[in-house]
Amino acid sequence: MTSGTAPIGIDDIELATSHHVVKLDDFAEANGTDPAKFHLGLGQDEFSFPAPDEDVVTMAAAAAAPIIARSGTEGIRTLLFATESGIDQSKAAGMAVHSLLELPSQMRVVEVKEACYSATAALQAAVGIITRSPGQRVLVIASDVARYELDTPGEPTQGAGAVAMLVSANPKLLEIEPVSGLNSADVDDFWRPNDSTTAIVDGALSVTAYLDALTGAWTDLAAQGGPEMAEIDRVLYHQPFTKMAKKAQVHLAGLTGEDLDTEIVAGGSGAAGTDVSNVAAAGPRDTGLATSTLYNRRLGNSYTASLYAGLCSLLDHDEDLAGKRIGLFSYGSGSVGEFFTARVVPGYEQHSRRQAVTEALDARVPLSIDEYRALHAAELSSAEDVSTPKVTAGPFRFAGIKGRARLYERA
Numbered sequence: 001m002t003s004g005t006a007p008i009g010i011d012d013i014e015l016a017t018s019h020h021v022v023k024l025d026d027f028a029e030a031n032g033t034d035p036a037k038f039h040l041g042l043g044q045d046e047f048s049f050p051a052p053d054e055d056v057v058t059m060a061a062a063a064a065a066p067i068i069a070r071s072g073t074e075g076i077r078t079l080l081f082a083t084e085s086g087i088d089q090s091k092a093a094g095m096a097v098h099s100l101l102e103l104p105s106q107m108r109v110v111e112v113k114e115a116c117y118s119a120t121a122a123l124q125a126a127v128g129i130i131t132r133s134p135g136q137r138v139l140v141i142a143s144d145v146a147r148y149e150l151d152t153p154g155e156p157t158q159g160a161g162a163v164a165m166l167v168s169a170n171p172k173l174l175e176i177e178p179v180s181g182l183n184s185a186d187v188d189d190f191w192r193p194n195d196s197t198t199a200i201v202d203g204a205l206s207v208t209a210y211l212d213a214l215t216g217a218w219t220d221l222a223a224q225g226g227p228e229m230a231e232i233d234r235v236l237y238h239q240p241f242t243k244m245a246k247k248a249q250v251h252l253a254g255l256t257g258e259d260l261d262t263e264i265v266a267g268g269s270g271a272a273g274t275d276v277s278n279v280a281a282a283g284p285r286d287t288g289l290a291t292s293t294l295y296n297r298r299l300g301n302s303y304t305a306s307l308y309a310g311l312c313s314l315l316d317h318d319e320d321l322a323g324k325r326i327g328l329f330s331y332g333s334g335s336v337g338e339f340f341t342a343r344v345v346p347g348y349e350q351h352s353r354r355q356a357v358t359e360a361l362d363a364r365v366p367l368s369i370d371e372y373r374a375l376h377a378a379e380l381s382s383a384e385d386v387s388t389p390k391v392t393a394g395p396f397r398f399a400g401i402k403g404r405a406r407l408y409e410r411a
């Protein structure tokens with residue numbers, strides 16, 4: 001909350017994902033791997049995979065469309081599009097969303113990049129804009145397709161998803177507090193060169209860099225006068241795979257000396273309906289680790305959207321959040337970490353999207369491993385005009401390439 005002025009934060013939020021899904025049980029069978037390695041070792045059950053006529057734009061527009069339908073466009077003068085799966089070196093992917101959603105011309109549309117962190121930078125920039133112009137609202141969209149090379153350790157942590165957030169004064173869901181803990185360090189843990197469609201990653205280094213950033217951001221939060229752990233009710237983490245959130249929770253417990261619950265929900269698919277009551281028993285403090293990882297177990301890594309998919313999961317599965325303070329740890333390889341806090345607005349539960357998200361996850365069409373590998377290998381060159389096959393059941397589609405420009409349409 002900004003002192004002396006209206007609170008600013010997330011007024012509305014929506015999660016969208018892709019048409020296809022790869023089940024890690026099928027993946028394990030095809031690779032001769034013990035499925036427990038994925039369910040328990042990584043904390044993942046499935047990953048979303050885009051159809052040929054989907055990308056970060058179509059998922060982003062699908063996430064933002066219901067928000068615009070509910071709230072209209074009045075006061076929205078900025079669209080910040082956070083992604084590391086950019087579709088062009090110059091033009092912001094948000095321009096295509098602006099067009100698909102028929103948003104007003106009187107807007108600025110920008111793309112923001114720093115690996116998985118950039119949605120948080122966009123969110124903080126949105127808060128800044130609204131602090132200066134409280135009547136304005138900002139549309140922040142995080143959308144990514146996480147791709148690693150076939151047959152690499154990162155492959156089972158792929159995924160795809162978009163989260164759209166409407167940021168405003170007097171928000172209905174989350175009031176963002178002013179103090180942040182920050183940490184930047186130049187590290188080559190994960191990156192994607194301009195001529196590569198897949199990320200390059202030093203897995204072990206990336207885990208260490210993530211935890212180092214958590215230490216740095218938490219320490220800075222304290223130095224900036226932020227709340228102590230005892231004053232934080234729930235904690236959300238960037239979730240490249242949900243076991244990483246568990247590692248982060250163990251790390252934070254060590255940093256703070258608090259006895260925090262470190263159990264993530266284990267088990268097979270359909271986790272969004274999983275009973276999590278067993279993790280709320282007496283003992284270590286439950287800070288929402290299990291409830292905030294339910295969607296991401298099924299989405300896979302959605303890079304910039306991942307932390308905010310975790311927020312959706314928490315808001316949709318925890319009925320005791322009114323007035324509670326949430327800590328959010330955002331991490332982007334390369335690397336930037338930010339630990340900030342927010343208060344949940346009473347009445348948040350009236351805006352649950354649990355049914356819609358669960359239906360969307362359930363409706364994804366499974367790919368056989370052969371189909372998935374063929375789709376993964378198929379790469380479109382912008383050098384030739386092409387029309388994509390009509391596959392997606394989503395509201396928007398990537399129609400193809402003409403004159404080296406990407407074309408989008410309502411499906």
Ligand code: HMG
Nearest residue numbers: 034036037040041115116153154203206207210240332333
């Ligand atoms: P790996 O080869 O699966 O590693 O790679 P592993 O063999 O050590 O196994 C992983 C875990 O599974 C281990 O547990 C094993 O014990 C366990 P841990 O020691 O971690 O607690 N395991 C089993 N458990 C139960 N039953 C079994 C079994 N077998 C093994 N049968 C790695 C893992 C994360 C390195 C890989 O998936 C990877 O490279 N992923 C991509 C990078 C990544 O996600 N890094 C995370 C931090 S960086 C980040 O978050 C940023 C990012 O989102 C990008 C961005 O910012 O843009 C990635």
